[in-house]
Amino acid sequence: MTTAFRPERIFLVTSLVLTVAAAVALYLLQATTLTIAVAPRDGTEPALMRAYAEALKSTNKGVRLKILPFDDVRESAKALEQGKADLAVVRPDVDLPANGLTLAILRDQAMLIASPAPSGITTFPGLARKRLGIVAHRDADLWLLKSLMGYYGLTLQEGGTGPIAAGQVRLVPLAEDDLPQAFANKRIDAVVAVIAPAAPMALRLVSTVLAASKTRKAEFVGVDDGPAIIERLPRLQAVTVPAGLFGGSPKVPAEEVKTVGASYRLMARASMSRTVAADVTQHLFELRSRLSDATPAADYVAAPAYETTAEATSARLPIHPGAIDYYEREQQGFIERYGDWIYLLAVLGGGFGSALAWLRQRLRRLRRERIDVVMDRLLEILAEARQADPAGLDALTGEVDTLAADVVRYTRERETDTRTMAAVMIAIETARSTIADCRRMSGEAEPPRRQAFRLSAAE
Numbered sequence: 001m002t003t004a005f006r007p008e009r010i011f012l013v014t015s016l017v018l019t020v021a022a023a024v025a026l027y028l029l030q031a032t033t034l035t036i037a038v039a040p041r042d043g044t045e046p047a048l049m050r051a052y053a054e055a056l057k058s059t060n061k062g063v064r065l066k067i068l069p070f071d072d073v074r075e076s077a078k079a080l081e082q083g084k085a086d087l088a089v090v091r092p093d094v095d096l097p098a099n100g101l102t103l104a105i106l107r108d109q110a111m112l113i114a115s116p117a118p119s120g121i122t123t124f125p126g127l128a129r130k131r132l133g134i135v136a137h138r139d140a141d142l143w144l145l146k147s148l149m150g151y152y153g154l155t156l157q158e159g160g161t162g163p164i165a166a167g168q169v170r171l172v173p174l175a176e177d178d179l180p181q182a183f184a185n186k187r188i189d190a191v192v193a194v195i196a197p198a199a200p201m202a203l204r205l206v207s208t209v210l211a212a213s214k215t216r217k218a219e220f221v222g223v224d225d226g227p228a229i230i231e232r233l234p235r236l237q238a239v240t241v242p243a244g245l246f247g248g249s250p251k252v253p254a255e256e257v258k259t260v261g262a263s264y265r266l267m268a269r270a271s272m273s274r275t276v277a278a279d280v281t282q283h284l285f286e287l288r289s290r291l292s293d294a295t296p297a298a299d300y301v302a303a304p305a306y307e308t309t310a311e312a313t314s315a316r317l318p319i320h321p322g323a324i325d326y327y328e329r330e331q332q333g334f335i336e337r338y339g340d341w342i343y344l345l346a347v348l349g350g351g352f353g354s355a356l357a358w359l360r361q362r363l364r365r366l367r368r369e370r371i372d373v374v375m376d377r378l379l380e381i382l383a384e385a386r387q388a389d390p391a392g393l394d395a396l397t398g399e400v401d402t403l404a405a406d407v408v409r410y411t412r413e414r415e416t417d418t419r420t421m422a423a424v425m426i427a428i429e430t431a432r433s434t435i436a437d438c439r440r441m442s443g444e445a446e447p448p449r450r451q452a453f454r455l456s457a458a459e
Contacts, residue, residue, distance in 0.1 A: 031064045032276055036087040037079035039070040040138070044297035045089045045106055045264055051294035055287045063279050073140070073264070086269055087280065092317055093235040093262040094140040100267035101320035103281045107300045110197050110239040110261035111144060113221035114206055115190035116183060116213035122221060124152040129164045133174045133188035136201065141194040144236070144262060145171075151229055176204065183212035190221070194261065196300050197241045206246040218246075220257045229260055234316045236260045265304075268320050277322025285326075303327055371420055374403050378427040385431070385438045393435055400431050 038049045046069060053065035068084070070076045073091040080088035081097035090100055113132070115121045121130060127149075134141075142156075149156045149169060157170045164170050172188050182188045191209060195202045209218045223229065226238045239261040244251035266284070268277050284301065291298035304319055306312040309328070312319040319327075381396050388396060407424055 031062050033064040033066055034086040034276070034280070035066045035068055035084070037068045037070055037076035037085035038089050039073045039076040041069060041071045044295065047295040048106065048291065048297040049089065051291045051298070052284060052287065055290050056283060059287065061283050063276070063283060080267060080269060086272060088267050090265050090267045091140060091262055092265065093144060093233070096235060097267065099270045101270050101318055102304050103266045103268050103277060103320055103323045104284055105263050105302045105304055106266055107196050107264040107297065108239060108261060108302065109194050109263060110241060111148065111192070111194055111223070111259050112197060112202060112241070113190055113192045114209045114218050116209050117215050117217035117219045119189060119219055121190050122219050124148060124154065124221060124223070127169045127190070127221070128154060128167060130189040131164070131170045131172050131187065133172045133179060133182055133191045135174050135176045135179065135191070135193060135205070137194065140262070144194060145192065147233055148223070148229065148260070151225070151232065176201070179205070179208045180211065183208070197239070197245055198300070200296070203246060206252065210252065218252060220253050222257050223259045226258055226260050236262060265317070270320070272320070272322065274322035274325055277320045278325045281323040281326045371424060374407060374424060375427055377403060378431045381431045382434050385435045388438065390442065393439055397435055400428060400435070404428050
C-alpha cells in the first residue's frame with residue numbers, strides 16, 4: 001500500500017509553507033542596512049552622519065547606516081560611483097558621481113568676500129591688484145575662486161611680495177586669529193571664505209571685518225552675473241545672502257548679496273528603490289531636531305529647491321524620485337509598498353489551498369480504489385469457492401485472511417469511511433461463510449480454525 005499521502009506528511013508540508021511565509025514577512029519588515037561614504041574627514045558632515053546613524057538605531061527606524069569614512073569628497077563620490085556605497089556625501093563641483101541623485105542638501109556654501117568700508121570693493125573687477133586673505137580653505141575652494149576670477153579676467157596669485165601686477169589678485173593664507181592684525185597692518189584688503197553664510201565662523205569673519213572699519217561697516221562682493229557663471233560652471237549654484245544676516249542695527253549687509261557657491265549633498269545611487277530613498281530622506285528631516293542636539297551641522301540641512309517634478313528630475317543635479325515622493329507627500333503606504341507581495345502570497349495561498357483540496361480528493365479516491373479492489377476480489381472469491389476443490393478452498397481461505405490483514409493495516413494508516421468498512425466486513429464474513437459452506441457440502445472436514453481477523457468499527 002502506498003504511503004505518499006499520509007496526513008502527517010500533509011501537516012509537514014503545510015508547516016513548511018507557513019514557515020517560509022513567516023520568513024518572507026520577517027525579511028520584508030527587517031531594517032534595511034545601507035552603506036554611506038562620508039567625507040571630508042575634517043568637515044562637519046561626518047559628525048552629522050554619525051549622529052543620524054545613532055538616531056536611526058535608537059528610534060528603531062526601518063533604515064540602518066554603516067559609515068564608510070574618507071579623507072576627501074572625491075573618494076566618497078568614487079565609492080558611490082563604483083558601487084562600494086549606497087549613499088555618499090558629495091560636493092558636486094569637486095566630483096559628481098555618474099550614478100548619484102540628490103536626497104538632501106547637507107550644507108550650502110557661498111563665496112563670501114567682505115572688506116572694511118570704505119574700501120570700494122563691491123565687485124570682482126574691484127579686486128584687481130588687491131590682497132585677499134583666505135582662512136580654513138580646501139583645494140575645491142581655491143578651484144572655485146580661480147574659476148570666478150578667470151570669468152572676470154583676473155588671475156589669482158598665491159603668495160608673493162611686492163607690487164601686484166594689473167589683472168592679478170594676491171591670495172594671502174591666514175589663520176582666523178591673525179585676521180585683525182592683518183587688516184591693521186594693511187597686509188590684506190579683504191577676506192574670502194567659501195562657507196555656509198549662517199555658520200558661526202562666517203559671523204566671526206564679518207565681525208572682524210566690521211571691527212577693522214573706522215565706520216563699523218562692511219562691503220560685500222556680489223556676483224551679478226550668477227546665471228551666466230552657472231551656465232559655464234553648471235555644478236555651482238546661485239546663493240543669496242539675505243540683508244541683515246550678520247546684524248540688524250544697522251543691517252549687515254544692508255541689502256541682500258547675490259553670489260555663487262557650492263553644496264555638500266547627500267546622494268543615493270540611482271538604482272536605489274524609491275521607497276528606501278524616501279525613507280532615508282524622511283528620517284533625516286524628522287530627526288533633525290534630535291540631530292541638532294548632537295551637532296550644529298543639522299541646522300543647515302535643507303531640501304533642494306525646485307518648482308516642478310519635471311524640473312527636479314531633469315536638472316543638472318537631479319533629485320532622486322524617492323526624495324521627490326517625500327517632498328511632495330506622495331510616499332507609499334504599507335499596502336502600496338508590499339501590495340505585490342501580499343497579492344503574490346494570496347495567490348500562492350489560494351494555490352496551496354487548491355492543492356490541499358486536490359490531495360484530499362486524491363486520498364479519498366485512493367482509499368476507494370483500494371477498497372474497491374478488495375471488494376471485487378472478495379466477490380470473485382464467492383464465485384470461485386463454489387467450484388473449488390479442497391486445495392482451492394484452502395488457498396481461498398488464506399487469501400481472505402490476507403485481504404483482511406491488508407485492510408486492517410490500511411485502516412491504521414488512513415482515515416476510513418465507517419459505511420465502507422462495514423461493507424468490507426460483511427464481504428469478508430460472507431466469503432468465509434461461503435467457503436465454510438462449500439466445505440460442508442463437499443463432505444470435507446473443516447480444518448482447524450486459525451485466529452481470524454475480525455474487523456470492527458473500533459479498528
